[in-house]
Amino acid sequence: MKARIIVTLKNGVLDPQGKAIEHALGQLGFGGIGDVRQGKYFEVTLSEQDPAKARAQLEDACKKLFANTVIENYAIELDV
């Protein structure tokens, strides 16, 4: 089973990279694109076939490794 994990910075956490990208966008004339927040994207394959169990496994993995929940949120997309 394939899944995708998206990790983003929590609101209120400074995102200097996102800000730099937004700044560069402005310079390139993309003034209409704002509020850039940078995150991370992971693709994984699970041997678990049961979607509920797979999700639980990923939740656990996100809390322990993929995301630092002090500063980051995560979202899991499961291919069912």
Next chain:
Amino acid sequence: MKSAVIVYPGINRERDLARALELVTGTAPYMVWHDDAEIPDVDLIAVPGGFSYGDYLRCGAIAGQARITADLKKKAAKGVRVFGVCNGFQILTEIGLLPGALLRNAHLKFVCKEVKLEVVNSRTAFTNAYAQGQIIRCPVAHHDGNYFADEGTIRKLEDEHRVVFRYAQGTNPNGSINDIAGIINEKGNVLGMMPHPENLVEPLHGGLDGRGIFESLLETVA
């Protein structure tokens, strides 16, 4: 004073830290492999700087999952002193021994330079050789040293005098909240800091300002 330095793959300042410890305490530390189950009985566990696992997921995140972490947490809970420098500080926040997190430097670049640190709290086991409010020189070398914690945590840290080092005289190199350079846990036995005192401990380094930390520890153990 007996000490141990934990070695993770990708760490690169373990020798610097070991040398500083040996120089000041007179005893070479144990070098403990990340995949070992146990840290020997020591007075101080040092977690060095570098790029453990390339810092590929997040600084210190993968190192935090090492086998040795369980024993590190156990010993910290028992009151053994733990000192994390740079990547070591990042690892200590990742495994929850210290609050907050270290973000990418505000200017986005790696920075290696000398900064000024104010010893904000000299009543800790790590800083008693310094005077309260003393300004010391200290090098930094990091890409992710921008200390962040939520408002409540910051307030708590400040109220409890747990901010131990602050970047002084406008030398904050990374955008850290409240110029925070180093913090200590509630019990006072776990200190994490971004700057590298181990790189300013002998005349050839151009100064001795970093020795105070190791001397403090020596003092309080002996």
Next chain:
Amino acid sequence: MIPNEIEITPELVAEHGLKPDEYQRILDLIGRTPTLTELGIFSAMWNEHCSYKSSKKWLRTLPTKGPRVLQGPGENAGVVDIGDGEAVVFKMESHNHPSYIEPYQGAATGVGGILRDVFTMGARPIAAMNALRFGAPTHERTRHIVSGVVAGIGGYGNSFGVPTVGGEVNFDPSYNGNCLVNAFAAGLADTDKIFLSEAKGVGMPIVYLGSKTGRDGIHGATMASAEFDDDSEEKRPTVQIGDPFGEKLLLEACLELMATGAVIAIQDMGAAGLTCSAVEMGAKGNLGVELDLDKVPCREEGMTAYEMMLSESQERMLMVLHPEKQAEAEAVFRKWDLDFAVVGKTTDDLRFRIFRHGELMGDLPIKELGDEAPEYDRPWVETKPPAPLDPESVPAPNDLGAVLLKLLGSPDMCSRRWVWEQYDHLVQGNTVVRPGSDAAVVRVKDSNKGLAFSLDVTPRYCTADPVQGGKQAVAECWRNITASGAEPLAVTDNLNFGNPEKPEIMGQFVGCIKGIGEACEALAFPVVSGNVSLYNETNGQAIMPTPAIGGVGLIPDLGKTATTAFKGEGEAIYVIGETLGHLGQSVYLRDIEGRREGPAPHVDLGAEKRHGDFVRSLIRSARVTAVHDVSDGGLLIALAEMAMAGGIGAELEAETDLPLHAWGFGEDQARYVITIAQAGAGDLEKDAEKAGIPLTRLGRTGGRELTLNGQITISLDKLAQAHEGWFPAYMAAPDTNA
């Protein structure tokens, strides 16, 4: 007979960078049409980068021997004895083309490659430097390339854990389409534990170590030997990606493995990866090599023999191991989580055989692959020396102080702090003299000895007069090392030029080599390793000839060194060497008058030696308090740098018949500025006279200003503002071409 999977057409041959006569040479050598895999192998072995076919004839003329030289050119790096059973292992190598296409990864993998060269020899890297040359600051791509290259060097070196302690950064329009990234690394090893690439013994296992093989960089070595055109942007996919973490593991694993005594021979996989490394190990040991590519750890599926033989995936090594120690060796690599696979063996028939899926894909004579590579005596013409510069044609400026400030804040002369603060120059805890002085100094661990490092070349001199320019590059490097108090030991060279098929470019090359050779000979500063990078051209526009010289010196006692910073108030300032006001090809003439004219300054190697030896003896007897070599920008720039570094001003008096701008900004060679306590000044003057050393008093240190003959009065703050301002301001400006 090996089946030909693909027809070898003249177009295919040309795409592999082989000329028709070179292809004919292949046909004559093997007596049949090569397979595609074999064609790829030949193209990798016979291109300029691996075979040095245009340069070999001239490289042979360089002095490479000396009492301390343990290993000269021909191995992964040179090795020089530093006493007490220890040796310094060092080399410099270019990664120019990849860095132009993908600045971050190109520069990062350049650093990775040179570090690997050093630890392949059994040495732990202790210092890195970089000679960087970028296009004009106003060129649309320059800012993007500077930012990427600097971040890439830092990204790799910082993570790997080697201090990056020095280097050069210059700007010139001739590098607009072709930046130069020359990476230097030095390591420390025990003299009895140096590892070489020569295989020994028949039937010995050949082991693949490190990261997995992917399709990256296929034909990178061919790219490094081709001119650029406007389609070069399309070449992005062939740039390798660096993994400093993987390399750090490889370093620790290799050094641990070498300590077990299991290693017979070792070679890193650099340009043209598996091909060059396997052929070199076999050919050097007079042995054949058989490889079973099915055993090679791969990162991607379905890789062909052709792709595997030409892949330039990074962080890989090939070793020949003692069979009885194989298990022990494998355990070391498993501990560090690295791939370990026996991929072949040595044979006694001098053939290079490749198998894939049980089929023979290539069968070539191993010695001839290297030895029979074409070698050219390319036609060359001597560079015509520029007309003499009439001093009368260079008018005195209205405001000498304004000129000083302008030069100090110019792209080529301003502080490089923006660059080196992105490099970890302190890791390992042995950095004694940090970036920004003449030479960087690093302590030899657990001792009171130090090693001094410097990278130098002045391309505008090389353009005007290749012979003098070649000499000057060596002399300046030797001076910088001397100014730290070190005894200069040996050099590595990185020779960057345009297309050698053009006689005028070849003439620059020949001239520079001649100058380098003469200077290395006269200064007892042999060449122990190096790299040649040709075809540095874009749309027919060649770079300035840029033979970068990387020198290493030994400081026996770290208590007796010197740095450039003024140390105290009221000390006497002197210049050693003659000040004749040479403005030809000077920074002053270029940046103030906008003229690139006149001859390069003459380099008197005898004077260099005498003056340098005198300065070194002053440092070692602790008589001088500060020393600075005089180079780009002349005396006033050197003096301003010393004042800024020390935070102490100076009162200067020029007693000269020269116009003050020629006196202050002329670039005569063989000069050093020194400071000494007033009490020692008399003796110094006597000693210099006795030794026949030209010595001129310039004034005294002190105060918060730099003053000269009532014509210049500038505060230190203003100097520093000008000096520190340009780089960060330039880099912070909007990027027009990110």
